[in-house]
Amino acid sequence: MKKLINSPNTFVRESLEGMARAHPDLVRVHFDPTFVYRADAPVLGKVALISGGGSGHEPMHGGFVGHGMLDAACPGEVFTSPTPDQMHEAAKAVHGGAGVLFLVKNYAGDVMNFEMATELAHAEGLQIASVLVDDDVAVKDSLYTQGRRGVGATVLVEKICGAAAQKGYDLARLTTLARRAALNGRSMGMALTSCTVPAKGSPTFELGEGEMEVGIGIHGEPGRQRMPLAPADSIADMLSQAILDDPAYTRTIREWDPSTAAWKEISLVSEPLRRGDRVVAFVNSMGGTPLAELYVLYRRLDEACAGSGIHIERTLIGPYITSLEMQGASLTLLRVDDEMLGLWDAPVKTPGLRWGI
Amino acid sequence: MKKLINSPNTFVRESLEGMARAHPDLVRVHFDPTFVYRADAPVLGKVALISGGGSGHEPMHGGFVGHGMLDAACPGEVFTSPTPDQMHEAAKAVHGGAGVLFLVKNYAGDVMNFEMATELAHAEGLQIASVLVDDDVAVKDSLYTQGRRGVGATVLVEKICGAAAQKGYDLARLTTLARRAALNGRSMGMALTSCTVPAKGSPTFELGEGEMEVGIGIHGEPGRQRMPLAPADSIADMLSQAILDDPAYTRTIREWDPSTAAWKEISLVSEPLRRGDRVVAFVNSMGGTPLAELYVLYRRLDEACAGSGIHIERTLIGPYITSLEMQGASLTLLRVDDEMLGLWDAPVKTPGLRWGI
Numbered sequence: 110m111k112k113l114i115n116s117p118n119t120f121v122r123e124s125l126e127g128m129a130r131a132h133p134d135l136v137r138v139h140f141d142p143t144f145v146y147r148a149d150a151p152v153l154g155k156v157a158l159i160s161g162g163g164s165g166h167e168p169m170h171g172g173f174v175g176h177g178m179l180d181a182a183c184p185g186e187v188f189t190s191p192t193p194d195q196m197h198e199a200a201k202a203v204h205g206g207a208g209v210l211f212l213v214k215n216y217a218g219d220v221m222n223f224e225m226a227t228e229l230a231h232a233e234g235l236q237i238a239s240v241l242v243d244d245d246v247a248v249k250d251s252l253y254t255q256g257r258r259g260v261g262a263t264v265l266v267e268k269i270c271g272a273a274a275q276k277g278y279d280l281a282r283l284t285t286l287a288r289r290a291a292l293n294g295r296s297m298g299m300a301l302t303s304c305t306v307p308a309k310g311s312p313t314f315e316l317g318e319g320e321m322e323v324g325i326g327i328h329g330e331p332g333r334q335r336m337p338l339a340p341a342d343s344i345a346d347m348l349s350q351a352i353l354d355d356p357a358y359t360r361t362i363r364e365w366d367p368s369t370a371a372w373k374e375i376s377l378v379s380e381p382l383r384r385g386d387r388v389v390a391f392v393n394s395m396g397g398t399p400l401a402e403l404y405v406l407y408r409r410l411d412e413a414c415a416g417s418g419i420h421i422e423r424t425l426i427g428p429y430i431t432s433l434e435m436q437g438a439s440l441t442l443l444r445v446d447d448e449m450l451g452l453w454d455a456p457v458k459t460p461g462l463r464w465g466i
Numbered sequence: 467m468k469k470l471i472n473s474p475n476t477f478v479r480e481s482l483e484g485m486a487r488a489h490p491d492l493v494r495v496h497f498d499p500t501f502v503y504r505a506d507a508p509v510l511g512k513v514a515l516i517s518g519g520g521s522g523h524e525p526m527h528g529g530f531v532g533h534g535m536l537d538a539a540c541p542g543e544v545f546t547s548p549t550p551d552q553m554h555e556a557a558k559a560v561h562g563g564a565g566v567l568f569l570v571k572n573y574a575g576d577v578m579n580f581e582m583a584t585e586l587a588h589a590e591g592l593q594i595a596s597v598l599v600d601d602d603v604a605v606k607d608s609l610y611t612q613g614r615r616g617v618g619a620t621v622l623v624e625k626i627c628g629a630a631a632q633k634g635y636d637l638a639r640l641t642t643l644a645r646r647a648a649l650n651g652r653s654m655g656m657a658l659t660s661c662t663v664p665a666k667g668s669p670t671f672e673l674g675e676g677e678m679e680v681g682i683g684i685h686g687e688p689g690r691q692r693m694p695l696a697p698a699d700s701i702a703d704m705l706s707q708a709i710l711d712d713p714a715y716t717r718t719i720r721e722w723d724p725s726t727a728a729w730k731e732i733s734l735v736s737e738p739l740r741r742g743d744r745v746v747a748f749v750n751s752m753g754g755t756p757l758a759e760l761y762v763l764y765r766r767l768d769e770a771c772a773g774s775g776i777h778i779e780r781t782l783i784g785p786y787i788t789s790l791e792m793q794g795a796s797l798t799l800l801r802v803d804d805e806m807l808g809l810w811d812a813p814v815k816t817p818g819l820r821w822g823i
Contacts, residue, residue, distance in 0.1 A: 111658040111675070113759035113795060115697040120762065123698075127761030130768045131749075131781045167757040301468040318468070340472040341480075392488075397754040399791050400524040400818075402470035404484030405477065411487045424488040426817075428785070434756050436791060438470060460783075461757075464820050 110310045112434075117307035121164045121186055128171060132460045135175045142192065144199035145171035146181040151205040156274045156283050157181065159199055160212040160267060162219050163188040165306070166327060169264060169430045172461025178271030179459070180204075187306050187433070188328045190218030196226030200235055208236035208280035208367065212267060212287060214259025215243035224372070227365045238280055239365045240287040242266055244294040244441065246355045247324030247332050256360055258326050261393050261441035262294025264429045265453075268462065269445075272455035280367060288364075290449060292379045295352045298439030299332070299344060300325045300395060304432050323347060327395075327432045341402065345409035348440045353417050356381050382444060384418030389425065389453060391441040396431035398438050403427065406438055414442070423453055429461065467667045469791075474664035478521045478543055485528060489817045492532045499549065501556035502528035503538040508562040513631045513640050514538065516556055517569040517624060519576050520545040522663070523684060526621060526787045529818025535628030536569075536816075537561075544663050544790070545685045547575030553583030557592055565593035565637035565724065567644060569624060571616025572600035581729070584722045595637055596722045597644040599623055601651040601798065603712045604681030604689050613717055615683050618750050618798035619651025621786045622810075625819065626802075629812035637724060645721075647806060649736045652709045655796030656689070656701060657682045657752060661789050680704060684752075684789045698759065702766035705797045710774050713738050739801060741775030746782065746810060748798040753788035755795050760784065763795055771799070780810055786818065 114120045125145065129138040138145050144161070151157065160170045161183030170182035181199040183191035200209045209230060213223045223239060230237045244262035245251075251258055270287045278286065300322045303312035313329035316322060321339070324332025339347075358379040363372045382388070390410060392403045403426050414421050422445060430439070445453065456465030471477045482502065486495040495502050501518070508514065517527045518540030527539035538556040540548035557566045566587060570580045580596060587594045601619035602608075608615055627644045635643065657679045660669035670686035673679060678696070681689025696704075715736040720729045739745070747767060749760045760783050771778050779802060787796075802810065813822030 111678075111695060111793060113658070113698045113701060113755060114762055115699050120758070123765055124758040124761040127763070127765030127768070131761065131764050131783050164758065165756075167761075172757070301470070321468075338468060341470045342472050344470060396756045397791055397793070398470060399522075399753045399788055400529070400785070401477070401481040401521065401790075404481040404488065404524075405471055406484070407488050408480055408484035411484070426488050428757070431756055433758075434754055434793060436468060436754070458821075464815075465823065466821070 110305050112307060114307060120307050121184060125171065125184065128460060135458065135460055139202065142195040142198045144181050144183045144195050145174045146199065146203050147174055150180055150203040153205045154207055155205045156207045156278065156280050157200065157204045157209045158212065158271055158274045159196065159209060161191045161196060162214050163190060165433045166430050168461025173267050173459050175459030176466060177275045177455055177457035178267055178462065187308065190216065190222050193222045193225035193229060196223055197229040200230045201233065204235055208238065210280060210283055210287060211239040212270065213239055213241050214263050215241050215256055216253050216259065217255065218253065231370055236280060236367050237365060238284045238367050240284060240291060241362050242291045243360060244296045245326065246295050246351050247297045251326055252330040253328065260298065260327055261296035261391055261430055261439050262291065262443055265294060265389055265391060265441065265443045266290045268457060269449050269452045271457065272452035276455065288377065292377055293444040294441060295355055295382065296439055296441040297348045297351045298325050298395065298437060299323045299348060300435055300437035302397065302436040303329055304396065304435035325437065327430060329432060341405045342409045345406045346413065349410050349413040352440060352442050353382055353413065382419060382442060386444050387420045387422045388442045388444050389423045390414065390421045391425040393430055393439045393441065394428035395435040395437035396428055397434045397436035400427060403438060410440055422450055467662050469664060471664060477664050478541060482528065482541065485817060492815065492817055496559065499552040499555045501538050501540045501552050502531045503556065503560050504531055507537055507560040510562045511564055512562045513564045513635065513637050514557065514561045514566045515569065515628055515631045516553065516566060518548045518553060519571050520547060522790045523787050525818025530624050530816050532816030533823065534632045534812055534814035535624055535819065544665065547573065547579050550579045550582035550586060553580055554586040557587045561592055565595065567637060567640055568596040569627065569644060570596055570598050571620050572598050572613055573610050573616065574612065588727055593637060593724050594722060595641040595724050597641060597648060598719050599648045600717060601653045602683065603652050603708050604654045608683055609687040610685065617655065617684055618653035618748055618787055618796050619648065619800055622651060622746055622748060622798065622800045623647045625814060626806050626809045628814065629809035633812065645734065649734055650801040651798060652712055652739065653796055653798040654705045654708045655682050655752065655794060656680045656705060657792055657794035659754065659793040660686055661753065661792035682794065684787060686789060698762045699766045702763045703770065706767050706770040709797060709799050710739055710770065739776060739799060743801050744777045744779045745799045745801050746780045747771065747778045748782040750787055750796045750798065751785035752792040752794035753785055754791045754793035757784060760795060767797055779807055
């Protein structure tokens with residue numbers, strides 16, 4: 110295992126310490142329980158937006174804490190869900206009196222722990238809501254997930270909702286927006302190589318020299334198929350067609366309803382992409398794939414969207430939701446309207462994403 | 467060779483096409499000869515800042531074209547210098563009547579070709595100057611270089627000088643600033659793995675599972691020593707001590723003097739870092755090393771600087787001057803004064819670096 114770390118046991122903590130030292134104007138890190146939070150938290154009168162998940166996907170989520178995005182992020186160990194007390198303590202630390210929204214990627218551990226944290230926070234009198242992101246069209250149910258996994262769209266939903274929270278949306282309006290943004294995102298990824306979780310010390314899976322894994326999850330979970338390595342254009346076509354051809358998808362999920370203070374099952378329909386739709390297009394590196402290759406993929410994605418009558422309004426190209434040093438990429442298309450586009454363009458100032466400020 | 471490309475022959479062109487499509491508001495790409503240029507070029511009355519070099523180091527340089535940074539960048543094939551006609555045509559295309567400054571990394575091919583382009587541009591009546599960046603403390607003379615190689619400081623010099631050009635510095639003042647910025651930068655890098663140039667198809671060098679290369683260049687040139695893999699803190703110490711302990715360095719270089727329209731040899735002294743100095747600290751991924759590991763290095767660099775009485779005023783952490791998919795990292799410290807710090811903070815809007823706008 111070749112990594113720039115001191116020890117698997119100290120990796121996450123030392124990385125967070127480094128981030129806090131590198132960006133003292135933007136973020137602070139609280140340890141035991143561990144969460145990253147805005148240097149200016151709590152922002153009074155603003156809904157606090159909180160996310161979290163296993164480490165190893167940096168800059169997500171801790172790198173998205175700051176003005177116009179998250180108020181706090183709870184990092185677990187590598188590829189391991191954070192615990193309810195992290196989420197609960199983060200909520201108590203950063204809420205500004207206008208409630209808290211948890212943005213949760215659809216992984217069984219994250220979902221369970223955020224549910225427990227929601228109940229804990231409610232019991233303490235916090236007004237709280239939660240929204241699930243589940244945008245991965247590759248598989249229905251997976252190694253760690255019931256339903257679709259939460260992947261690339263998470264970054265875009267955090268940006269859009271972070272801007273809305275910054276702008277003063279109240280908890281009900283922000284929750285509605287978050288649900289709508291999540292429902293409009295579709296992603297699929299692929300890997301050329303595996304990655305190595307430090308504590309394990311050996312690759313998560315094996316791929317032959319001439320092989321790739323299509324439809325992979327962000328922890329190296331198996332995807333749709335293992336197949337011979339193909340040219341970048343064929344890979345871009347495979348991923349973009351899976352996204353563009355994905356039919357309407359009905360999901361039944363549990364969301365915490367702050368008005369009744371109870372869980373309710375709701376059915377939501379994710380409408381397919383249609384000719385004339387406007388999108389934010391996101392080409393993401395799994396960590397080890399360099400930027401120049403992402404642009405080769407984008408070139409083809411741009412052609413595919415043009416061919417399907419999909420208008421790319423904005424782009425995000427780079428390593429934003431990674432799987433350690435894995436080589437590979439994912440594509441995300443998130444349908445936007447004027448409101449979401451305005452929120453996308455709004456100023457953001459975090460370690461991992463910054464513009465307009 | 468596992469890469470997201472279609473063919474080694476089309477890789478650079480397709481990547482540039484993708485970049486142009488992804489950022490139509492920021493950059494355009496001209497082909498045959500090939501250069502990336504600001505979408506709003508020429509900016510009348512502004513000195514045009516132009517850099518270039520081999521591809522495979524993205525986002526540098528093409529990703530740094532835009533408001534507040536470069537006016538144009540000339541990409542060669544992977545790890546291959548661009549040609550004089552690229553630089554010459556770029557200068558003609560983007561100059562705004564106030565002269566052109568070439569920022570050149572110290573590699574023999576780049577130096578020679580920028581010198582030819584300088585003479586060509588002068589012959590056509592353009593007012594032109596050139597400044598060399600040579601910040602790599604690892605080796606004196608290298609496989610492709612006489613003197614120190616130009617590495618990480620290039621990114622910081624481009625940012626600072628780009629802001630100055632945007633602000634209206636004239637050619638003489640900008641040249642003086644560029645020289646001063648370049649003289650104040652020191653860098654050193656290391657690699658955990660090699661990289662593979664697409665046209666070659668096999669790794670540039672071989673490193674054993676338990677080995678690393680310290681002092682490596684951005685094309686995989688040999689460094690100071692090959693040694694057993696060490697903990698991140700030891701690596702950060704090795705690199706930061708080499709930078710912090712680097713003595714005064716006198717270099718004799720050729721610079722084009724626009725006032726006499728001739729080359730002149732000048733001797734410049736790069737003063738060592740001293741207690742009380744203020745710096746921009748830059749922790750760079752060679753491409754395949756994920757962000758979380760860079761923060762582990764930064765944590766230790768921050769300690770080392772504090773111990774030496776060096777004040778880190780700003781940080782840049784991420785993959786900005788890469789070597790394809792190589793795993794490894796480099797550290798750069800660039801001493802700044804109030805003027806340079808103000809220019810660092812000035813708004814920038816490029817595909818690869820953006821804030822304040």
